[in-house]
Amino acid sequence: MAEKITTNDIVKEENLVFRKTPLFIDKPLSYCPGCGHGVAHRLVLETIEEMGIQSETIGVAPVGCSVLAYEFMDIDMQQAAHGRAPALATAIKRLHPEKFVFTYQGDGDLAAIGTAETIHACNRGENITIIFINNGIYGMTGGQMAPTTLPGMKSSTSPYGRDIKTMGNPLKITELVAQLPGTYYVTRQAVHTPGAVRKAKKAIRMAFENQKLNKGVSFVEIVSNCNSGWKMEPVQANEWMVENMFPFFPLGDIKVPAEQK
């Protein structure tokens, strides 16, 4: 009979396969179980840790579910008025060109109320990173229709489904900003499977590394879920996302610098 293995035998440095980055402040996340924000936060923080730029990074939190992002990220952060994060980031980067500056915004924030700030920061080619979480709904406010709510999709302000004749079309802002000369790298990712997470991580890393090149905005959209707002179980929400969100918001790079292809 083999000897009994104790916990102490397993918890050893050489056996480590995963650890939470110390930049993730050790407190319970305010996000719903199954939400993509937690993973997206982790990827941003891991990137900052791996690049060794904690003391050189200034982040901007939005209004929305991630309004409290600064509660979980152990970096200096500012909280912006709804939609204005790119304006804050513009000034921070202009005044501190040596720092790494990023915004972390949702779809209501970035693609509705902050459309002007988003487009103009992108068009000016501010040397910043924008992380854009798109879950097709106003999560924090309570499940209202967002600029990215799909046609026919139900929300508390489109209870019979989004009627594009009266409510307008969902906005593919990522494709839109990719057209602007000021964006350097534009990509759309997801965090619903380990494979997707690995790709998203790579994209976020590149989006931060790009700031060293001073060539404009690096823009990473992450298509995510909102099981509470969508009124689904977490697993069901991910399935619904794959079936409905991905066809409308296809994953992959939209604009990749020629030298990095």
Place this chain on the structure above:
Amino acid sequence: MKELRLMKGNEAIAEAAIRAGVDGYFGYPITPQSEVLEYLMSEQPEKRTGMVVLQAESEVAAINMVYGGAATGKKVMTSSSSPGISLKQEGITYIAGAELPCLIVNVVRGGPGLGTIQPAQSDYFQSVKGGGHGDYKLIVLAPSSVQEMYDFVDLAFTLAFKYRNPALILSDGAIGQMMEKVEISDQKPRWTNEEIIKMSPWATTGKTPDRPHNIITSLDLDPSKQEKFNHKLQAKYKEIEKNEVRFEEIQTKDAEYLFVAYGTSSRICQKSIQMARAKGIKVGLLRPITLFPFPSKRLFELSKQVKGILTVEMSAGQMVEDVKLAVKCSIPVEHYGRMGGIIPSPAEVLTALEQKIL
């Protein structure tokens, strides 16, 4: 002797910003203050001092750039005129809520709405009673000459950083557009990163191992904490009221009547005083230099000396309410004003004094 220049009020603001060692200006064109941005762009301050100047896509973006820059402890500012200042109110209340020092300049034009491009003083309430949502105050300075436009830039930053509070220069189209002699101050160096960290340890300059991460926010979802924070703000405003009241008195020593006016109106009243005294009417002027904090205490003292007060404003009568509160309705207080971009003449102000107060 210091260098003397003939400058527009708007140009004086811009040159003073460079000389005061301002790090960033974020603006958007609007008449009658566009010369601020124009002057800065033509001066290329990035070459003179390293100052950043950016034309934003809107007033909303400009004030939020100010938020971002101020939150890193830098000296940053914006300027606009009335309709643009209305747009900035969102950012201003966030800045007040996040306790960020910065400077906002309002070169007021007539309203409401698009109104006119001519001078007015109808943004008094907006400036001293809040402007945006929530219980907050700005430190409000009211220049009455081009020299004061110049001098108040540095003063505004000194006060803003002393109290970690936004400051506003409330001017108008007349002072913005007119030229006067300005004594130019020496160039102040911009603060180094080390100086900023020492002066503003709260600023988001990048988290170092020796301190917890810094957060700039105006949000607290816990009402009891939010109330506590509001009490802290109110205590700060009390402190400002205690320490920072500024005003000027002209010929008040023997005055039997009193004008109360700020900015352009105060200049007009000075002429009206000359005309009145030539007729034997003993009238003086109290000119508030800070509109918040307001010189209420001094006004109350003067109310025991004079028989009546006429406030003169290029508005329907806004500051007059604060004057009435200050004198506790102990003597007659009347208002005379013109609106929509009309500047009253010294003669009509004198007539108003004679008809309403004497």
Place this chain on the structure above:
Amino acid sequence: MTEELIIAGFGGQGVLSMGKILCYSGIVQGQEVTWMPSYGPEMRGGTANVTVILSDERISSPIVGEFDTAIILNQQSMDKFEKTVKKGGTLIYDSNGITRHPERKDINIYLVDAAEEASKMDSAKTFNMIVLGGYLKIKPVVKMENVVAGIKKSLPERYHHLVPMNEKAIVRGAEIIKQIQKV
């Protein structure tokens, strides 16, 4: 000494820059100065005017209802500003384009035909300096050497070669101004 002056005419006649030179001259002389333009879209359409105040004391109102002197360079300005000259004050005008000459009997009136003289001198740009020369002859509020310094201060250095021509125009203005009415 306090001089409250309005200069009024068409945009492009150098009304504003004449006021500016006068102010700079005043600064060189150690005076307080105020230059208050009419501003706004009407400047692009036609009339332009500026109130200039020079004083040995602190200047009170930059806006005045009555002027010690009015310099009037077109008909619209004559219609608007003839009545604003103080009783016993001074009105100076250029008769070029004037269809209704000043009618007041209680003010001193001078004529300076600067437009005609400028074309004789073959330099339309000296027009406002001829007017200034005439004005300074009647109202020597600043010394000539300070005016030259004022011109230099208000012109960018690349235009300083034009200073002698402007000086000449000022001298000429002083020669050609003539009194029409004395009270």
